[in-house]
Amino acid sequence: MYQTPQQYSPVMPYETPPPPRRRVLPLLLLPPVLLALLIFGGSYAVSPEPDVEMQAGFAFVEIDGRDVVLAPYARHGVRGVFQLMTQDLFQVRLAATDPATGEVLWDTQLSDRLSWExxxxxxxxxxxxxxxxxxxxxxxxxxxxxxxxxxxxxxxxDAFAAARTAYAYDPESRRVMAMNAAGGVVAVRLDEVTATPVDPQTAAAWSDRLSVQRGPGAPTTATGVEAALNGGAERIALRQAPGGVPGSVLVRVTADGRELPVGATTFHGARLVVDGVTAVAAATGHVLVEHQRSADDTGVALSLVSLATGQVTATLTVDSRVERALVGPDGITALTAGEVFAAARGDGRVVPLDVGSADFFGTHR
Known part of the structure; x- marks a missing residue:
C-alpha cells in the first residue's frame, strides 16, 4: 500500500557570523600607559637616591624581647616623579633597627621641616x-x-616648649621631665602620656637642668686616645709606633701601669671610639679604632681589633668621623658617622645598617 513519505524540516542556511569587534579601548589606553611608564619608571631609574644624614640622638630600646636601636635621621630629596607627588621633599624620620640582624622593624616620619632634630x-x-x-x-x-x-x-x-633642651629623662624616678613655656616643671611617667606637676623640691632641682631656650645640645665626645676596658682596672691606649715609624699602635695598660702591645698594626691619624670613658666593643673582646685609610689617604675608616690576638677582624670605610657610639645591652655597638649608621658585632664584623631606603612608591623598609 502506498504510504506518505516522512516529512523533513528544511535545512536552514548557515548564519553569517558578525564581523569581529575591534578592540578599540585597549588600543586607546596603550599610549597613556606607555607614557606613564616612561615618566614614572624612567624618572625613578635615572634619579639618584635621596641624601640621608643620621642624627646623633639614637638609643637602644627593647621591642618584643629584642634589643633595637631607635635612630632619627634626615632624608632630603625624592626619587622619581611618583615620590615627588606623594612624599615630602624634606623629612626627618625615626627607624627601629635590630643591629644584630640589620632588620628594620619600622620607619616612620616625624617632621617635614628642612632643619629639625x-x-x-x-x-x-x-x-x-x-x-x-x-x-x-x-x-x-x-x-x-x-x-x-x-x-x-x-x-x-599650648604651654609646651618647642625646644629639645626643655626635656630630659630621670632614670631614678623613671619619668620624662619637661619644662613648659612658663618655666614650670612637669613629668610624664614611662608608658603614660599625661604630664603631671612635680613637688617643689623636684621642680627646683630640674629648673637648672632644663631650658626653654633653643640651642645646640651639649657636645659629645665619641673618640679618645685612651679608654677604659671592662671594669675600668685596665685601659686601652694609642701610643706612638716604635722606631720612629709614623703612626700609632695599640697597647693594653695593666692595673700596675705596664703597657702590653695589642698586635702590630700601625694606624695613621687614629682615635679610639668610646662610649663615655669606655672603649666600645670591649664587652665582646674587641676595640674599635677610627683612623685614616692609609698614610696618604685622609679618608676615614673604622677597624675592629681583637684584644686577644691583636688582629684587625674588620674594616669599614665611612664618609666622616664618628659622631656618637653607643653600646647595647648585648655588647653590640651602634654608631653614626655622617650618612653611615653601622654596628660593630661580637663576631668581629663592622657592618653598615640599611636605614633610609625606600621602594618605588616611597614606602620605607
Missing amino acids: ASVLAAGRHHAYLATDSGLVVVALADGSVVVEGAGVPGLG
Whole structure:
C-alpha cells in the first residue's frame, strides 16, 4: 500500500557570523600607559637616591624581647616623579633597627621641616619618648606611630616648649621631665602620656637642668686616645709606633701601669671610639679604632681589633668621623658617622645598617 513519505524540516542556511569587534579601548589606553611608564619608571631609574644624614640622638630600646636601636635621621630629596607627588621633599624620620640582624622593624616620619632634630630620651614597654625641635613626641614601639606630640600632650597643651633642651629623662624616678613655656616643671611617667606637676623640691632641682631656650645640645665626645676596658682596672691606649715609624699602635695598660702591645698594626691619624670613658666593643673582646685609610689617604675608616690576638677582624670605610657610639645591652655597638649608621658585632664584623631606603612608591623598609 502506498504510504506518505516522512516529512523533513528544511535545512536552514548557515548564519553569517558578525564581523569581529575591534578592540578599540585597549588600543586607546596603550599610549597613556606607555607614557606613564616612561615618566614614572624612567624618572625613578635615572634619579639618584635621596641624601640621608643620621642624627646623633639614637638609643637602644627593647621591642618584643629584642634589643633595637631607635635612630632619627634626615632624608632630603625624592626619587622619581611618583615620590615627588606623594612624599615630602624634606623629612626627618625615626627607624627601629635590630643591629644584630640589620632588620628594620619600622620607619616612620616625624617632621617635614628642612632643619629639625630629634633625640630619643627613654622608652617603656609600649612607648618611646623623644625630645624634638617641636616639643615632646611620644611614639608607639609596636609600629612607630605618633601617639601624642607638642600641644597634644595632656598637661602641657599650648604651654609646651618647642625646644629639645626643655626635656630630659630621670632614670631614678623613671619619668620624662619637661619644662613648659612658663618655666614650670612637669613629668610624664614611662608608658603614660599625661604630664603631671612635680613637688617643689623636684621642680627646683630640674629648673637648672632644663631650658626653654633653643640651642645646640651639649657636645659629645665619641673618640679618645685612651679608654677604659671592662671594669675600668685596665685601659686601652694609642701610643706612638716604635722606631720612629709614623703612626700609632695599640697597647693594653695593666692595673700596675705596664703597657702590653695589642698586635702590630700601625694606624695613621687614629682615635679610639668610646662610649663615655669606655672603649666600645670591649664587652665582646674587641676595640674599635677610627683612623685614616692609609698614610696618604685622609679618608676615614673604622677597624675592629681583637684584644686577644691583636688582629684587625674588620674594616669599614665611612664618609666622616664618628659622631656618637653607643653600646647595647648585648655588647653590640651602634654608631653614626655622617650618612653611615653601622654596628660593630661580637663576631668581629663592622657592618653598615640599611636605614633610609625606600621602594618605588616611597614606602620605607
